[in-house]
Every structure is written in structure tokens, then in C-alpha cells.
Amino acid sequence: MSFQPVVLAARERLAQVREKIRGQHADGSPGFQVANRMADLYDDVVLMVWESASRKLQHDLGFRGLALVAHGGFGRRDLAPFSDVDLMLLTTARSAGLATEVAGILTRDLVDAGLDLGFSIRGPAEACKRAWTDPVIFSSLAESRFLAGSSTVFGQYFDRLRKGSIRRQYRLTKTVVEARRSERLKWGETNYLLRPNVKKSRGALRDIQLVRWIGFARSGESDLEKLYRLGALPAEDLRQLRHAYAFMLRLRNELHFRAGRSQDVLDRATQMEIAEQWGYENSEGVLAVEHFMQDYFEHTQNVRYAAAYFTDDTLSQSRLSRVSERALSRKLTENIRMGPTQIWVVDSDLDRFATSLPDVLRLMNLANQHFKRISHRTWQAIRHSMARRNPSPPDPDSINAFLGLLSKPGRLASLLRRLHELRVLEQLIPPMKRCRGLLQFNAYHKYTVDAHCIRAVEAATKLEEYSSSMARRYARLKDKAILHLALLIHDLGKGYEEDHCEVGRRIAGEIADHLELDDASRETLQWLVHKHLIVNVAAFRHDLNDSQVVLSFAAEVGSIRRLELLIVHAVADLIAVGPGVASDWKMNLIEDLYLRTRRYFESGTLPDEMDAETASQRKQIAEQLADSGAPKIGLDILNALPLSILRRITPDQLVGELTGIAQWYETGRSSCCVANYDSSFLAMRYTVLHREARRNIGTFARSTGALSGLGLQIMRADVDTIEVDDQEVAWDSFWVLDPDHENPPPQHRVNEVCNHVCRLLADPTAPVTAHRDTWRGASIREPDSVNVLPTKVTFDNDTLEQYTILSLFAYDRQGLLYRVARAMAELSIVLHFAKIDTHLDQIADVFYVTESDGNKIVDSTRQKVVQQSILESLEMAGRRV
Structure with missing residues (x-):
């Protein structure tokens, strides 16, 4: 051409x-x-x-x-x-x-x-x-x-x-702000994102441009220097916007040159490369890339704040809205008035009021209590005064006002964000300064430490909007201030070499002293922060049908009051991690843990004890089996079932399953697979039975391989063995999600899964094709270089009397679960229970295991052999393509 x-x-x-x-x-x-x-x-x-x-x-x-x-x-x-x-x-x-x-x-x-x-x-x-x-x-x-x-x-x-x-400035500002809001919903409503778009995410270049566009509508000028000279842009905002502008432009230039094309998404692999190239270094507990992203988030925070302020300042100039707000207002105190939507300080006292931190905190308390916004004019004065205020430890009046603010839900989270933007929050809670914009460089957390903590407070306060059992627990907490404070500080121990819960406990003690809490509140705060992960460990990684698990958890908690505090804290923390993390499956596990523990506190009943309700249920099932004409062996199988199976399956479902299982047993075939939709977990439950002269150690591995080979995502697995007519029968249950079908899937898909599992169990020589056991879109695939967290295999012989708890923490790989199960089978390790916890690309899987003779794995040499074998199996498992 x-x-x-x-x-x-x-x-x-x-x-x-x-x-x-x-x-x-x-x-x-x-x-x-x-x-x-x-x-x-x-x-x-x-x-x-x-x-x-x-x-x-x-x-x-x-x-x-x-x-x-x-x-x-x-x-x-x-x-x-x-x-x-x-x-x-x-x-x-x-x-x-x-x-x-x-x-x-x-x-x-x-x-x-x-x-x-x-x-x-x-x-x-x-x-x-x-x-x-x-x-x-x-x-x-x-x-x-x-x-x-x-x-x-x-x-x-x-x-x-x-x-x-200029003539249309108010309407133009509203429409351009609304368009920007819609864009943010797509590219990131918060400026704290793991994979931000440096042009369109919140606090990025687009928000600097937003100031320019509104400035043009407001005064016919879009240049930031000219807007400052016109008095529309404060000097400090101009300084911060220019610094952020320079940083963002350089970063965007870097992304374009690296890609050789237009590229505005800062993915995690590129973050690591740029951090190294730009001279960032590791420090104790904080990676170089986390320091780099801390700088990035500092700039986006400043941009977000300046853009929001400039927008509010422009929109607040509507004469009609000001007149109607004031005409319908009423006096709250001598210097504070409240209208239909806003609260403000009267002009005659505003300058003095804005310099007093106790007064500002009391105003916020009133805004929170009445669920009103602080007017822009009042906030403008506060912002300017607080920016000039020399940082200093809070006085008793400020502490009391801050604790009062924490005591009620209302608009608490948004007010805490404002205090954080003013850098006042770090004067009330000094460790917050270190965690400002601190990235948690993993795929589990979507937000920085400080953003996550404030979002956790927000998640708790929003529980009031729902009519759920968790909302009722939150509502009946008498002193919400300690819960909100615990959520606000629970992850401030991040970024140290030591476990963040241990560091957090010490930080909580220091904050309690700083805020002059009484001894009881201090002790509760430290306990909540120190133990904030034990709900997740018990619910997501252990068998709640095991009495030792519930007893151990109850001993850690100690009372119903603390149980409710801890459960609400755990749920709010989980919600704040990111969208979709608090799945129905996880929420049901937490609810199950709460109910079992509360039942123990109230009646002393543990999960593996036959209570009147369970005995009645067993009798009812036996009668229904007899009436249904099921083979007599069905009653023998029922009597052999452990209580855990009786309690996790509804009587009607169990009658149906036992009828089919009894018919299978009489045919003499080696394997059987039955399926039911479990509405409590919103997942399909596939129960796999395999008849054997002795415990076939590879049953779980081949079942796992069959399920993952069909693309199913395994959420949980329970492993049991029952004895019928002096013959052992493996009874393994898998809760799965099927990304290729609706939930629950159609019957033809269920039949396909069951038939495939039975074929692989019937023929031990048949090859197993392992596929990914989690599904993830191509848009967030990243190379191994971003996987900075270590792979760990740990052994716990203290928690349970009968089993060794083997825990695996790793980045998910194609066919990982199948390969781990196969590695254990090849070592003649007997698997009794498993829980699969996968989020994005990280897994925390727990297995209850013993040696083939029924003993725990206690020998250190043997543990090293098992550990090495599992780690080698992970290396063999290819990364997703």
C-alpha cells in the first residue's frame, strides 16, 4: 500500500x-x-x-x-x-x-x-x-x-x-459529577484497589480532570493555577493535586511505554516491576511494592478528597437549596442548627468552633445521631482549621466525644473517613498513620489496611438495614463503641514480621490506654482484636460436628455476650474484605458455629452427643424407611451412620438417599453416587460411597479428580467411614458449585457427574484428568511473580485427640486438590475430614488425617516426608492457563 x-x-x-x-x-x-x-x-x-x-x-x-x-x-x-x-x-x-x-x-x-x-x-x-x-x-x-x-x-x-x-454551571456540574460517578462504579468506587486504573479509578487522573471541568463550568477556566488565583481552589489542594498529577502522569507514561500501546490498568505484576525500577526497597514486614502502592494511594486519597471538596463547594452555591434548608431548620444547641438534610454551625461562631477538636467531634456525633450531612460551609471551615492544627495527643473532652461518636451506627463510617482524611483519626488512633494506604499484597484483600478497617465498621453499621439474625445480634449489643473500635483497629498489626493478631493485641492495649478506657473495656478490646480470626478458623477449617472443635471454641470465647460480639465482628470483617467474599456458604458456616456454641453455653450439649431431638429424628427416619419398602439393609446403614451425617441432612432427604443406597448395596456394585441440593449452603451435595474390604485410601483422591475434571468447584468435603455387615464403606460428601450450569444444575448434569465418579472408582487404572477446582476470569490472571506469600503445610496434634490436623496454605493451581489427595493416598495417609476454602487464587485447606493404623502423624521425620511430598505435588500442578 x-x-x-x-x-x-x-x-x-x-x-x-x-x-x-x-x-x-x-x-x-x-x-x-x-x-x-x-x-x-x-x-x-x-x-x-x-x-x-x-x-x-x-x-x-x-x-x-x-x-x-x-x-x-x-x-x-x-x-x-x-x-x-x-x-x-x-x-x-x-x-x-x-x-x-x-x-x-x-x-x-x-x-x-x-x-x-x-x-x-x-x-x-x-x-x-x-x-x-x-x-x-x-x-x-x-x-x-x-x-x-x-x-x-x-x-x-x-x-x-x-x-x-457559566450560566448553566449548577446543572452542568451535577451532570458531569453523575457521569463520573457512573464511570467510577465500573472502574473502582474506592481509590484503594489492588489493580487500579490510573486514569479512571477513584482518585486517579479522571478526578483531577473533574476539578478542571467543574472549574470551567464555574468560572470559565480549567487550569488549576488559574482556579487557585480565582479563589476557587485552596492552596493546599492545589499543591496536592499538582504532586498527584505529576506522579500519575509519570506512572501512566510508564504503563504505556511498557505495553507499547494504551494501557492504564496497574496490575500486580507491573506494580512489583515498577517498585523495583523506581528504587523502592523492602523494610520490616513491608514489601517494596507495598511502599510504592502506599505512595500511589496517598496521592489518590488526596485527589479524591480535593475533588469531592471542590464538587461540594460548587454545588453548595445553589441559593434555592440554601434558603430551603435554613427555612426548615431548628436549633440543636446554641451554635448548631439542623435542617432536613444537613447540620451546621451558625456563622457567628464558626471560626472559633472549627478550631476546637472536641467541638468538631461533638458536631460529628450529632450528625451521626441524627443521620445528617455536615454542611459544606461548616465542613470547609473545619477542614481549613484542622489542616493548620498541630498534631497533638487528644485531650479528655476529645476522647469522650470520639467514644460517643463510636457508640452509634448512623453515618459513622463516612464520618470516620472524614476524620481520616483530615489526619485527625491518626491523632486519636496513632497506629492508623502507619497503615494509611498500606496495601495487603494478596488477592484475598481488595482494599488497603486502613480502607478495609473503616469498611468493616461500615459493614457492621449496615447490618441494621436487614431483618436477619445477625442484624438482631448487632442491635442488642449494649455497647457498640467497643465493637466499632475493635473493627477500626483489628488489622493495624499488619505489615510486621510477627503475626498481626499478636501485634494487634499490643496495639489494642496501647490504644485503650491512649483513649483512657476502663479495665473491662480494655480487656474486651484486646481480646476481640487478638481473637478476631478464630471464628473463620473454626467455621471454615474445622468439622463443626466434632465436639472438641466446639468445646475448644467455646473455651476461647467464654460467654454468650462475647460470642455475639465476636460473631458480629467476624461477619463485618468478612464483608469488608471485598465483594462476594461473605458468600452464603460462609455465612451459613458462621451461623452454624454460633448456634452450636450458644447451645453448649445454654444446655451443655455438644455436637457428638445424642440429644432427644436427634434420637427422635433417627426413629422417624427408621419408620419412614420401613414404610417405604426399602431393603432391610437400609436400617443397618442408618444405625451405622455417625451423628454428623444425621444432623447435616434433612430427614426427607436422608430417607431418599438411604433408599437408593440400600438398593445399591444389594446389587453388589462397588460404588454409588447420590446427589441433593443443599439449600443451607446453596450448593449441590454429592455423596460418594465405595464398598471395600478395607479402607481404600485413594477413594477421596479419585472422587476429587472426577469432580474437578468436570469443572466443579469443591467448597467443602466431609469424609466418613461406616461399617455394614463387617464391611467398611467409604462415605464421602462433597459440596460443589457448577460454574457451567444454574444452581441447582439440571438432572442430566447431575447424572453425568454421578456416572463419571462411579466409573473412576470402579476402575482404579482409569486416568484422572484434573482441572482447576476454582474458576477465574481471564481478566485477572496474573503470573507467578505476584505470588509473594509462602506455601505452607502445617501439622496440629494438639487440637483434636483422635486426628492430626494437616493445613495447607497455597496459591491455587490446576488440579491442586486432586494432587494433594493423591499424594496423601500414596503415603497411606487416611483422610477422615476435609474443608476446602478457596478465594480467588488462594486456598486454605484443612484435612483431618491419621496413619493407616489409626494413629496421629507425630514423628517429625514422617511429617517432613509428608510435607515434602505435598509440596512436590504442588510444584507438579501447572498454573492455570
Whole structure:
């Protein structure tokens, strides 16, 4: 394909100069400088093509009525190396015909030159009209810059756009803010994300641009320096926005140059590479990449705060809203009034009030109690005063006001975020300063430590919105302040070499002293922080049908009051980890743990003790089996069942299963698989039975291989053995999700699964094809380099009398569960119970095991052999592709 000479020249210039700019960036040139060089380069290329076209058409008088306008990022001159180019050709009515011809030449030659082009032809009136009705067009045209053609036509257009925008400033601000909010919902509503988009996530470049767009609507100026000189932008906000702007531009340039294309997502592998390249280093308990991301989050936090302030300041200027709010207000105290939606300090006392931390905290307490927003004018004064306040330990009045604030749900989380933004929260809770923007570099936590802790408080306060048993427990807690404080500080021990729960216990003690809590509150706070993970360990990693598990958990808790505190804390913590983490399955396990433990506190009944209810249930099932005409062996199987099976299956389901199992048993076939939908876990339960002369150690491994080979996600597995007619029968239950089918799946899928499992168990020589036991979209696949957490295999011989608890912590791999089970089978280890806990790409699986002779695995040499075998099986398991 042959190109015009101007296209060849433009292509060559684009390639050569972009490469020079890459070198400047690599040498450490500031982000602004690189962006401006890119804008200069694009200007040169566009003008080369424009001048070529103008030489051909300059004889046409209509050319005088055309103006070429850069807008969007090109108009703003903050281009990244592979940004697209937005151009508009302004035309008068007499030049409209020629404009189409010029546009054809420009678009053809610029695209051939290698630019990603956005192009439009508009008359000045039409362009303005579109800007005032479409927030996306407005935000782009607010950055208009004259490139070539008639400066008169451009001047008329831009003057019209500026004046019309100012007249419509309130409506334009509302629509552009709403459009930005919709964009954030897609790319990240919080600025604390593990994989942020440096252009569109909250607190990123787009929010800096939002200030510019609102500034244009407000005063006809989008330049940050000019907005400061007009008094619209505070000096501190200008300073922080410029620093963040420079950091973000450099980071975006880095992402573009690395990818060789437009790329704005900062994934975890790239975070690690950039942190090393930019000179960040590891420190005690904190990785270099976490230091780098802490800087990133510091900038996004400042941007988010400045943009929100600027937006509120603009919207608060609506005279009608101010008048109606004040007309309907009432006095709360001598200097505080409250309207239908807001609370504020009267003007005559505002300056003094804003300098007093106790007064500010009491105002927040009132806003929380009445569920009102603090007015922008009042918050503006507080923000300025607190920024000038020298950090100092809180006085007793401030402490009392802060504890009062913590005592009620209301708008607590949003008020805590404001205190955090003011850097006042770290004066009340000093360790919060260290955790500001501290990234937890794993796929389990979606947010930074400080954001997660505040979200945990928010999750607890939002329980009031639901009519659930957990909401009722939260509502009846008499002193919510200790719960909220515990949630606010529970992860502040992160980022040290020592276990964060141990560090957290000491931090909780220091905070209790700092806030002058009484001894009882201090002890409860330390206990909650220290033990905040024991609910997860008991519920997600142990067999709740085992009396020792419930007894041990009850001993740790000690009372019903503490049980309710701890359970609510655990649920709020789980919800705050990220969307979808508090699954129905996990919530049901926590509820089960709560009910079993409460039953023990109230009656002394443990899970493996036959109570009247269970005895009655067994009798009822026996009668139904006899009436159903099931084979007599069904009663023998019923009598052989452990209490754990009786309690986890409804009587009707168990009658149906036992009828089918009894019929299978009489056929003499070796294997059987029955399925039922478990509504309490919202998952399918496949019960696999295998008849054997002695315990077949490989049954669980082959069953696991069969299920994972069909793409099922195993959520939980219970392993039992029953004895019928002096013959052992393996009774393994698997709770699974099927990503390829609705929940519950259709019968043909259930039949396919059962038949496949039975075939593999019937023929031990048949190959097992293992597939991933979790499913994850391609958009979040990342290389092994981001897996910085160690793989661990641990042995616990203290918790249970009968079994060794083998725990595995690792990054999930294709066929992992099957390979681990097979490794244990090859070592003649008997598996009695298993719980599978997988989130994104990390697993925490627990197995109750013994040697083949029934003894625990206690010998250290034997433990090393088992550990090494499992680790080798993990190495063999390929990463997902």
C-alpha cells in the first residue's frame, strides 16, 4: 500500500520522536514534561497533515471559515505515549461543504500516520448545544485548544462555550459529577484497589480532570493555577493535586511505554516491576511494592478528597437549596442548627468552633445521631482549621466525644473517613498513620489496611438495614463503641514480621490506654482484636460436628455476650474484605458455629452427643424407611451412620438417599453416587460411597479428580467411614458449585457427574484428568511473580485427640486438590475430614488425617516426608492457563 509523502514523513517523525521521549522518560523526566513533549509531537504530526491539505485547498475561500480544535486530553496537553487524539473541525455555514472534504483528508492521513483518532465536524452553535446536553461532550470540549485555521471562528466558539457553561454551571456540574460517578462504579468506587486504573479509578487522573471541568463550568477556566488565583481552589489542594498529577502522569507514561500501546490498568505484576525500577526497597514486614502502592494511594486519597471538596463547594452555591434548608431548620444547641438534610454551625461562631477538636467531634456525633450531612460551609471551615492544627495527643473532652461518636451506627463510617482524611483519626488512633494506604499484597484483600478497617465498621453499621439474625445480634449489643473500635483497629498489626493478631493485641492495649478506657473495656478490646480470626478458623477449617472443635471454641470465647460480639465482628470483617467474599456458604458456616456454641453455653450439649431431638429424628427416619419398602439393609446403614451425617441432612432427604443406597448395596456394585441440593449452603451435595474390604485410601483422591475434571468447584468435603455387615464403606460428601450450569444444575448434569465418579472408582487404572477446582476470569490472571506469600503445610496434634490436623496454605493451581489427595493416598495417609476454602487464587485447606493404623502423624521425620511430598505435588500442578 502506498502512502502520501506527508503520511510517510509523519509516520517517521512519530516513531523517532516517541522513541526519544521514551529515553527521556527512562532517564527520569517528570511526567508533565513527557506529556508536553508528546503533545508537541502530536501537534507537529497533525499540523503537517493540515498544512498539506491546506496547500491543496487554500484557493477555496471557504477555507477561511474552518478552525481545527484539539480537545479532551489532546487539548489539555497531558498525553500519554499512546493516547488517542480528539479533533474537531469547526465550520461556518458557508464552509460546510469544504469541511467534509478537509475532514476526509485529515482522518485518512492521520490514521495512516499511526494516530488513534476521534474526529467530528461541528458548527459553533451545534458544538455548544451538544456540550450542554451531554456531560461527556462537555468535559471534552471544556479542554478545547486552538490548533490551526481561523482563530476568529475558534474565538467565537470558545467565548460562546465559556459564557454558556457559566450560566448553566449548577446543572452542568451535577451532570458531569453523575457521569463520573457512573464511570467510577465500573472502574473502582474506592481509590484503594489492588489493580487500579490510573486514569479512571477513584482518585486517579479522571478526578483531577473533574476539578478542571467543574472549574470551567464555574468560572470559565480549567487550569488549576488559574482556579487557585480565582479563589476557587485552596492552596493546599492545589499543591496536592499538582504532586498527584505529576506522579500519575509519570506512572501512566510508564504503563504505556511498557505495553507499547494504551494501557492504564496497574496490575500486580507491573506494580512489583515498577517498585523495583523506581528504587523502592523492602523494610520490616513491608514489601517494596507495598511502599510504592502506599505512595500511589496517598496521592489518590488526596485527589479524591480535593475533588469531592471542590464538587461540594460548587454545588453548595445553589441559593434555592440554601434558603430551603435554613427555612426548615431548628436549633440543636446554641451554635448548631439542623435542617432536613444537613447540620451546621451558625456563622457567628464558626471560626472559633472549627478550631476546637472536641467541638468538631461533638458536631460529628450529632450528625451521626441524627443521620445528617455536615454542611459544606461548616465542613470547609473545619477542614481549613484542622489542616493548620498541630498534631497533638487528644485531650479528655476529645476522647469522650470520639467514644460517643463510636457508640452509634448512623453515618459513622463516612464520618470516620472524614476524620481520616483530615489526619485527625491518626491523632486519636496513632497506629492508623502507619497503615494509611498500606496495601495487603494478596488477592484475598481488595482494599488497603486502613480502607478495609473503616469498611468493616461500615459493614457492621449496615447490618441494621436487614431483618436477619445477625442484624438482631448487632442491635442488642449494649455497647457498640467497643465493637466499632475493635473493627477500626483489628488489622493495624499488619505489615510486621510477627503475626498481626499478636501485634494487634499490643496495639489494642496501647490504644485503650491512649483513649483512657476502663479495665473491662480494655480487656474486651484486646481480646476481640487478638481473637478476631478464630471464628473463620473454626467455621471454615474445622468439622463443626466434632465436639472438641466446639468445646475448644467455646473455651476461647467464654460467654454468650462475647460470642455475639465476636460473631458480629467476624461477619463485618468478612464483608469488608471485598465483594462476594461473605458468600452464603460462609455465612451459613458462621451461623452454624454460633448456634452450636450458644447451645453448649445454654444446655451443655455438644455436637457428638445424642440429644432427644436427634434420637427422635433417627426413629422417624427408621419408620419412614420401613414404610417405604426399602431393603432391610437400609436400617443397618442408618444405625451405622455417625451423628454428623444425621444432623447435616434433612430427614426427607436422608430417607431418599438411604433408599437408593440400600438398593445399591444389594446389587453388589462397588460404588454409588447420590446427589441433593443443599439449600443451607446453596450448593449441590454429592455423596460418594465405595464398598471395600478395607479402607481404600485413594477413594477421596479419585472422587476429587472426577469432580474437578468436570469443572466443579469443591467448597467443602466431609469424609466418613461406616461399617455394614463387617464391611467398611467409604462415605464421602462433597459440596460443589457448577460454574457451567444454574444452581441447582439440571438432572442430566447431575447424572453425568454421578456416572463419571462411579466409573473412576470402579476402575482404579482409569486416568484422572484434573482441572482447576476454582474458576477465574481471564481478566485477572496474573503470573507467578505476584505470588509473594509462602506455601505452607502445617501439622496440629494438639487440637483434636483422635486426628492430626494437616493445613495447607497455597496459591491455587490446576488440579491442586486432586494432587494433594493423591499424594496423601500414596503415603497411606487416611483422610477422615476435609474443608476446602478457596478465594480467588488462594486456598486454605484443612484435612483431618491419621496413619493407616489409626494413629496421629507425630514423628517429625514422617511429617517432613509428608510435607515434602505435598509440596512436590504442588510444584507438579501447572498454573492455570
